[in-house]
Amino acid sequence: MLNELYQLSRNLQQCGIVFGTLHQDVKTPGKGDGFIIEVDKQGQPVNIEFTESTKMAKLWTIRKGKHNSFPYVKIKPLWDLDLDDSLRDYLKYVRNKKETKNIYAGKIKEIFEPVCNDKELNKHDVIISKWAKTKIQTLRDKDEKLDALLQLSGRLPGDGNKTTKFIAILASLFLQKMQAFIDEGFGKSEKDGKTRQEIIETVIIGKIKKEKGKEKAVCDVPLFFDISDWPQYSCRVADPAMGKLVGANLPSGQQSGKLGISALEGQKKVLHLGPYPDPTLPAVGIVYLFSMNEVIPCHDRYRLIGSKIFPSSRDAVATVHGALQWCVADERRGKTWQGVPNMKRKQDLLISYLEEKPENAIELASLFAAPDIEESITAEAVYENKSKTVCDALRGAPGLNDNSQVNVLVISKVDEGRAQVVLSTAYSRKNIIQSVEGWTTATDNRPSFSLWLPGKKGEKAKQAEPSSPSPTDVMKCFQNQWIKNGLDKRDVTGLYLRHVYDLYLGDTFIARQAANNFLTLSLQRLSELLIGYGGSDHISKALKFEVMKKKYSTDARKTVLNAISILAITLYKLGIKKEVYMKNAAFNVGRMLALADKLHCEYCINVRGKNETDEEKKKSIPAQLIGNALMRTALDNPLKGLSLLSERLLIYQAWATKAQGDNVGLAKWVLGQMGHVSAELENADIPRQADDAVKAQILLGYLAHIKNED
Numbered sequence: 001m002l003n004e005l006y007q008l009s010r011n012l013q014q015c016g017i018v019f020g021t022l023h024q025d026v027k028t029p030g031k032g033d034g035f036i037i038e039v040d041k042q043g044q045p046v047n048i049e050f051t052e053s054t055k056m057a058k059l060w061t062i063r064k065g066k067h068n069s070f071p072y073v074k075i076k077p078l079w080d081l082d083l084d085d086s087l088r089d090y091l092k093y094v095r096n097k098k099e100t101k102n103i104y105a106g107k108i109k110e111i112f113e114p115v116c117n118d119k120e121l122n123k124h125d126v127i128i129s130k131w132a133k134t135k136i137q138t139l140r141d142k143d144e145k146l147d148a149l150l151q152l153s154g155r156l157p158g159d160g161n162k163t164t165k166f167i168a169i170l171a172s173l174f175l176q177k178m179q180a181f182i183d184e185g186f187g188k189s190e191k192d193g194k195t196r197q198e199i200i201e202t203v204i205i206g207k208i209k210k211e212k213g214k215e216k217a218v219c220d221v222p223l224f225f226d227i228s229d230w231p232q233y234s235c236r237v238a239d240p241a242m243g244k245l246v247g248a249n250l251p252s253g254q255q256s257g258k259l260g261i262s263a264l265e266g267q268k269k270v271l272h273l274g275p276y277p278d279p280t281l282p283a284v285g286i287v288y289l290f291s292m293n294e295v296i297p298c299h300d301r302y303r304l305i306g307s308k309i310f311p312s313s314r315d316a317v318a319t320v321h322g323a324l325q326w327c328v329a330d331e332r333r334g335k336t337w338q339g340v341p342n343m344k345r346k347q348d349l350l351i352s353y354l355e356e357k358p359e360n361a362i363e364l365a366s367l368f369a370a371p372d373i374e375e376s377i378t379a380e381a382v383y384e385n386k387s388k389t390v391c392d393a394l395r396g397a398p399g400l401n402d403n404s405q406v407n408v409l410v411i412s413k414v415d416e417g418r419a420q421v422v423l424s425t426a427y428s429r430k431n432i433i434q435s436v437e438g439w440t441t442a443t444d445n446r447p448s449f450s451l452w453l454p455g456k457k458g459e460k461a462k463q464a465e466p467s468s469p470s471p472t473d474v475m476k477c478f479q480n481q482w483i484k485n486g487l488d489k490r491d492v493t494g495l496y497l498r499h500v501y502d503l504y505l506g507d508t509f510i511a512r513q514a515a516n517n518f519l520t521l522s523l524q525r526l527s528e529l530l531i532g533y534g535g536s537d538h539i540s541k542a543l544k545f546e547v548m549k550k551k552y553s554t555d556a557r558k559t560v561l562n563a564i565s566i567l568a569i570t571l572y573k574l575g576i577k578k579e580v581y582m583k584n585a586a587f588n589v590g591r592m593l594a595l596a597d598k599l600h601c602e603y604c605i606n607v608r609g610k611n612e613t614d615e616e617k618k619k620s621i622p623a624q625l626i627g628n629a630l631m632r633t634a635l636d637n638p639l640k641g642l643s644l645l646s647e648r649l650l651i652y653q654a655w656a657t658k659a660q661g662d663n664v665g666l667a668k669w670v671l672g673q674m675g676h677v678s679a680e681l682e683n684a685d686i687p688r689q690a691d692d693a694v695k696a697q698i699l700l701g702y703l704a705h706i707k708n709e710d
Helices: 002-014 086-095 108-118 130-137 144-155 160-185 196-204 240-249 314-327 364-368 382-396 429-443 471-477 497-505 508-543 554-573 585-608 614-619 631-636 638-648 650-658 662-682 692-703
Strands: 034-039 045-051 061-064 067-070 207-211 214-218 223-227 259-261 268-270 337-341 347-354 405-413 419-428 451-453 462-464 480-483 488-491
Touching (some): 002 314, 002 419, 045 160, 144 223, 144 240, 196 207, 268 314, 347 364, 382 429, 405 429, 419 429, 429 554, 451 554, 471 554, 497 508, 508 554, 508 585, 508 692, 554 692, 585 662, 631 692
Antiparallel strands (some): 034 045, 207 214, 259 268, 337 347, 405 419
């Protein structure tokens, strides 16, 4: 990983980008709603300020590895409440009940004070460790803007007895202040699903978590300490600018003058000593740029550990750290970085930049992952529109040519101690523009299809059509094995991102190979969902009623849209275009099965459900229509599936031919469509065995919406 990041830093420096060489002990806190605790001159907490996760993530902390963090800390739950205490069950019960969810309104003390008066406070470690205090003291007389931090370090307890008293006052303050905090939160939506009630419960009594096979009460709500009289100082502790000041003024703490050959540069330079930096990065968390567990016996073979195994110059390590932090700054989200799912259903960090102009405002990371925008979940063609915008920007950017390179890195967390670059590649401007245009064209290689998706709260549902899927959409599509006609799913190992890029950005030969693999995997994992949804869609069309609203979740319906797009793209990459395949036997076999479903449904409504209410008519339709029941047979042997259908269809065809009245219009129309499809199949060579491409065409024919059906 160091080699790839060093090349990144070199590219940025060659383009004249100046980035701060951050001190390796200055970290970025993780995201999470928390509190800023203000401490007065007497060293007592006097105020609590709620801080949302977005603001908390922009703050800073000094930390040695995973320990000694300050002024950003996480503490134990304030009170030591038994794991099986009845209060925990009661709180869980009322929180999940609609009629009692406002139990906290005006009752925070009434609920917690009796318990808190009866229980002991948890014992806590010192708020500020000796290591952190020593680090902060080295900043004395460096810059007057650091005075607030120096004041804070002198006010906080550094021994056990003072910490116990401090926590007791803090606990009392929480009980006093939290009623206003709870009341203020009523009626507000919680972005991460955690209500304010849960936050305060976690601080006061903790939440149950299993660690190493044992359950314990933990508090994961972050606290950030500041001074109460901060307006009197030029820079507040709880200010991102304070973190930059600390990083710029903290001494390196390394020995000076130790020369050696840098493995990164191949030159004799002053070497970096001690551990490598471990920045906190978006999507993946804490990343050790170089990690080695010194207790593993094999690592002691050559009596080397840490930076001695891979010696690098102090300057190189600092620039690598600075370049990485520059790329993942909040303001460059979507431009130089974005989170992207991996095959283990977790997040990797994608970094992308234009080699000649890294500072440009083109949202390249959105192109290689997915747009990071706040839009309605029914917003159509979001990625398609974003990718077109990126291509237009690449075309119009001055000073670029067809061979201008866009570099892409993907950093993945292997385990808690290790991270590695799992993808390092580059694409030319010409390749990107052609691939995006080809991707959009390939997505349209499908029949007509649409479904309903819910809008935002208070908005009506809207119809959505398949559109260009983002790499993130494709990755998510293959994270489940759909079963039981798409009504259930199982988690499975997903794809590598590089495989998606092979299909998306690879040359003709690579894309064709990838298309074959994607087609096989799509049929294995998604066909049950497509078959099940198609059958329900045919019922809905007949009843003018959305059966899928109850049977298929929003996530399932989105997957249907992306699955159809993926089938269309893979067929296109294999040279099978809709202008041809929609006239082929395979597609018409799928259409015939879909028409059989519709005819069967009309028969049930008009014969079995005759003179019944609308609700009774719904009950007259069987769980599986005849076309849907034969889909799996047809996918294996199209000729056999069509032959079995011809035998079972006779009764419904005979009824539709003779039926009269106002309610049989759709049945008559279906008969006419069957006549057209039969004429197409009359002289066609219907295969006895279906390869993956034929199966995909049958599925698309089964799902296709036919013009004038309504």
